[in-house]
Amino acid sequence: MMNNENSGAIEKLSDPGLPEHIHRKTDVDPRAAKKAERQVSILFALSAFGTLLFIYSYIWIPEDTFIFLPITGTTNAHQLFLGLGLAMALFFIGMGAVHWAKTLMPDHEVVDYRKEQRSKDEDRAALVATVKEGAANAGLGRRPLIKRTMGLALGLVGLSPLLLLRDLGPLPENELNETNWKAGTRLVTDPGDRPIRPSDLEVGGVAQVQPAFPQGKVRHLDDIAKDSVLLIRIRPEEFNLDAERLSWTYQGIIAFSKICSHMGCAVALYEQTTKHLLCPCHQSTFDVTRAAKVIFGPAARPLPQLPITVDSEGYLVAQAPFNEAVGPSFWERDS
Template identity: 50%
Template structure:
């Protein structure tokens, strides 16, 4: 159904194509608010808005204090506490501004509905002057000019909030930006493969054809509790699969990277870094649940579907004298998605 507006009526076209005309109902009758009728209510609403802006100010100050006073100390608990303090301060800063703006608009600013007839995009000069006048009248109607405390609160809150972004950004300039760290993981020659999260070293005989095991570098329990090991683990998680050796399609330079059909690949998707963990035994396909990138484990973990552009990096493995699976070396390329200065 099409509708055509005029200044006094509305014309519609019904399904039969016959025009129908009825009177424009106009703008509904305005309902005044408590703050419009009672000066005390208006003053109370103003104080509430000021309090919300003050909460924002305190949140910004708290976030800046937390940034300098609660520094991560290298432990998981220290990092958690620092992030919690920063997040809480930023939350209060943003929440205060948002709630104050909404409450101000709903209780103090003009809520009269107005309508104007459509006209050319470029209005006549006298109309433009009238529009500027209307904007000034609107500012006057909002009460910002005569509410000094409210004006001070909003200016302070909006002026301080950018510091929550600028200070951490400036503070990060001196941080360690050595991207070569992305090229290496905890895997090295002789490191045993251990189940995740139990940390139990795994033997080749424990892995049956068709089974999938999530593994990490073997380390003492005390080390696995450290913040450094936990953060490095994020790059080092590996998924091992055992196939029938006859099903493997291995490049000539990688024929010794597997052991009796057992292959090991990075668990980090090369698209955006999600964990690749869904294995389809019949097709030998690994699926990333985030964006459905699919890799063929039997053929070098090459991409067979989805947005990923590179195969999963392979970890060369073998066994030690006791039959435990061990790494021959680190990955031959960086794991995960692309980043600056990556050569391949």
């Protein structure tokens, strides 16, 4: 619409019209249309294959299965095929829909003018009729192969989220009490796997915090989740601990589970001036000087502490396993 100031009248722009419709090869050549139909079906079938791969990986490939690939090196097969399967399922369903639309669905351009918010009843009825006509033109009835493969692909993709319900159980029971820490287990750096001497950590310096794992083990996902430890060194006189807890530290070095007792995120932010450990997920804050007592946030209990000392060669070792079960508090637990 254009406002003509001289005449005060509103002038309607002329309709530029539609460009001439150009027929695609599939519009005029039945063999090309049949070929496109097969291509669309293959894409939907690949999507279905991707979903089956996802389901197979989720149920039958153990979580700690590793394979060697030249590009990525040692790779977790469970996660690789889960990701690959889901990516294939979604990618090929999209590719199939796009290819179908570009080659076989009607491609006549349609123009409509902007209207009042609610269309007239006859226009609404006309829209319903147009949609029905479009659906009929899409030719699903005439193309049973596409219909079946698309139904298979969509059905399987729709089913796959149900698999995630499996993660709701079973409860871990005593598993969170069982880690690879036992008396005499050396602490090694994460990353690097180097045994740690007390002198490797310096009070107030860059190396006052050190993530660690137990030495000498092939690490599976569960181990990484349950065994990871954070070593922090402060001045021994800064601790506010009872005699037993103090005996679990070594020359100002204290070790906590790195897994937040709220919902299991990695607690890895250390405020040097306040001696507070922060969980980045929901801001639970733990006081290092008081055995990781919760001073802020939703965590309901302190981080489990790993009693430490040194062995005959002067390397840090565990005196005993964690003092209580690691991980989130919402599990049923013995401790």
